[in-house]
Amino acid sequence: AQTVTQSQPEMSVQEAETVTLSCTYDTSESDYYLFWYKQPPSRQMILVIRQEAYKQQNATENRFSVNFQKAAKSFSLKISDSQLGDAAMYFCAYYYTDKLIFGTGTRLQVFP
């Protein structure tokens, strides 16, 4: 069965600094998708970044980038130049066929 593990329940970062959130997953598939979703206090999950497993190049979206290590089944999220608005729960997710499987989340605090 596919599982997603986020080993950091909470992280904190100073404004303008860089933080990295960890995620590992377990799968026997070779073609799948990985995501990072953000859940602010409004509770609405918002897509941050997406990575296709067949692509070797790491995805980047403005201040957000990933380090995708397929062999190690690792998918970390790097947030550069952190902003107060980045404070939220961040969920790593794995997608294959109809299933979008989430980790337990990492709560990110951003200090001014």
Next chain:
Amino acid sequence: ETGVTQTPRHLVMGMTNKKSLKCEQHLGHNAMYWYKQSAKKPLELMFVYNFKEQTENNSVPSRFSPECPNSSHLFLHLHTLQPEDSALYLCASSPQTASTEAFFGQGTRLTVV
């Protein structure tokens, strides 16, 4: 707003009550999902509907009964719930599969007393 609307936002119900959660999307998506979000646990996928057909039932107790009358609407009918069913219930939709992006509603915070 992501285009996925859930009602009600909050619900308190007794263990003998029957209630329904509603999810609506007008994004033209064909896949809809119910998730349960409990504290310190991964989001649990409950049900998946694709083109109105249920394609996934993740061993959910029968006290949760989903209904998908059309591609735009998804319901979760609740009856004789237990206190441990208290959680945030999230609805999501995606174009056909969630391989591109799943759009989530703001959830219904359910408390069973």
